[in-house]
Amino acid sequence: MKGSTKRKIKVFAVLLTSSFLAWLISQLSETYTDQITFRLNYVHVPDSLLLMNASQKDVTLTVRGSGWKFLGSRFSSGTLDIDLSKVTLNKNRFFLRERDYMEQLASAIPQAMSIVRVNSDTLFFDFSRLVSKKVPVVPALELNLAQNFLLEKELEVVPDSIILTGPEQELDTLREVKTELLELNDVSESFTRTLQLVRPETLQQTRLNVGEVRLSAVVFRFSEKILDVPVDVINLPEGTQIRTFPNTVEVLCKARLEKLKEITATDFRAEANLEEVQDNSAFLQVRLVHQPEGIPSIQLLQRQVEYILKRE
Numbered sequence: 045m046k047g048s049t050k051r052k053i054k055v056f057a058v059l060l061t062s063s064f065l066a067w068l069i070s071q072l073s074e075t076y077t078d079q080i081t082f083r084l085n086y087v088h089v090p091d092s093l094l095l096m097n098a099s100q101k102d103v104t105l106t107v108r109g110s111g112w113k114f115l116g117s118r119f120s121s122g123t124l125d126i127d128l129s130k131v132t133l134n135k136n137r138f139f140l141r142e143r144d145y146m147e148q149l150a151s152a153i154p155q156a157m158s159i160v161r162v163n164s165d166t167l168f169f170d171f172s173r174l175v176s177k178k179v180p181v182v183p184a185l186e187l188n189l190a191q192n193f194l195l196e197k198e199l200e201v202v203p204d205s206i207i208l209t210g211p212e213q214e215l216d217t218l219r220e221v222k223t224e225l226l227e228l229n230d231v232s233e234s235f236t237r238t239l240q241l242v243r244p245e246t247l248q249q250t251r252l253n254v255g256e257v258r259l260s261a262v263v264f265r266f267s268e269k270i271l272d273v274p275v276d277v278i279n280l281p282e283g284t285q286i287r288t289f290p291n292t293v294e295v296l297c298k299a300r301l302e303k304l305k306e307i308t309a310t311d312f313r314a315e316a317n318l319e320e321v322q323d324n325s326a327f328l329q330v331r332l333v334h335q336p337e338g339i340p341s342i343q344l345l346q347r348q349v350e351y352i353l354k355r356e
Contacts, residue, residue, distance in 0.1 A: 077108045082124035082149075089128050092174055093138075094211055094249055099168040105149060106162075124148065131169060138169040172211040172249070179218060180205045183239065183259050184225045190232035194298055194340045196262040203257060206241070210250025218244065223257060236260040266340070267301040270294050273312045275330055275349055279319040286318070288349040293330055298341035311336040316349065326350055 081104045089095050103124070130144045142165040149162065181201050189195070208215055223239035237259045241252060272292040280286055293314050297304060313334035320329060327348040335342050 077106065080105050080107055081122070083122050085123050085125050086128050086169075087125045089171075090131065093131075093171040094174050095128070095169060096172050097170040100164055103149070103162065103164060126167070128169070131171075138171050140167045140169070142166060172213070174209055175212045175215060176207055176209045177215045177218065178205050178207055180220050181223065181241070181257050182220045183223045183257075184242075185223075185259070186225070186227045187231060187261075188229045189263065190230045192265055193232050193263055194266045196264050196300075196340055200260040201257050202260070203254065206257075207253040208247070208250050209253070210247060214247055214250050218246070221252070223259070226259070231263055232265075234260075234262045234264075264300060266298040267304055269297045269299075269304040269307070270345075271297065271307070271309045271312065273309050273314045273332075275314050275316055275328075277316045277318055277328065277351070279317055281318075283355060285354045286351055287354070288316070288328065288351045290346075290349060293349065294345040295332070296341075296343040296345055297339050298343075299339045303338060307336055307339070314344070316351075 081102055083102050084098070084100060086095055086098060126140070126145050126148055128140065131138050131140050132144075142162060145167065146162075181204055183199060183201055185199070206221060208218070208221075221244070222242050224242055226237055226239060228235065238256055239259055240256050241254070243252065271294070273295050274292050275288050275290075277286050277288065295309075295312055295314070297307065311334075312332060314330050315333045316328035316330050318328065321327075328351050329348050330344065330346065332342070332344055
């Protein structure tokens with residue numbers, strides 16, 4: 045192409061571009077009305093309530109502003125936080141009036157733009173009232189001790205109970221919370237384990253104040269001792285004597301050797317109730333009604349005795 049033709053094309057391109065830019069600036073400087081839709085995110089729900097449902101999940105605003113502002117708003121966030129701390133209850137219905145959240149709507153658009161209309165003047169909500177409940181923690185433990193070993197005392201769970209906070213309908217029938225399963229075999233030493241709590245499937249909206257507990261147990265090698273404890277018969281009719289065969293029962297105790305040395309038969313009381321005899325049975329049922337503390341295992345080896353009644 046000749047030089048003069050090239051210059052003419054360049055000039056034409058510059059003029060065309062300038063004209064387009066002038067037209068674009070003119071158009072963007074005009075005032076327009078359009079709609080912008082925001083996804084609603086509800087925040088600051090009162091502590092005593094749980095949000096179950098809302099009448100609207102999004103809101104559409106009719107706004108007015110220059111073309112420049114509309115051009116920028118196309119790239120703004122599509123999510124808007126709505127503060128529910130001012131939610132109102134009237135006739136068993138929770139709601140938020142337009143004036144209570146209009147300021148939040150206005151903050152979502154550029155300052156040079158104004159809100160002409162909102163597609164909903166009142167937001168309605170369904171809440172469930174939250175309650176707190178304290179329930180015990182039950183460890184899921186399968187424990188098999190090594191031969192000649194015992195637990196010195198009951199398993200220790202820390203904490204032994206937890207606080208649940210949630211809808212009343214979820215917590216109404218709940219009585220306990222279990223831990224994950226722990227299997228221990230041939231145990232001959234004391235142990236401590238951290239166990240996760242198992243959330244019941246029915247607790248969809250409930251919070252647990254802790255998620256795990258510590259399980260501890262003291263394991264020791266035991267010694268044995270058998271004591272002959274006299275049988276006391278109660279509710280004997282006046283003017284009647286009784287004799288039991290045998291007149292003592294054997295009690296097997298398992299504990300540390302130093303503890304066994306301290307106990308005697310007088311630390312126990314074995315009792316039989318004559319009023320509990322049925323159908324002229326020749327046997328009396330025996331049970332331990334008193335025993336010393338600190339003995340991990342106490343077993344009554346004879347649970348019944350024969351007897352003879354004699355009138356005085």
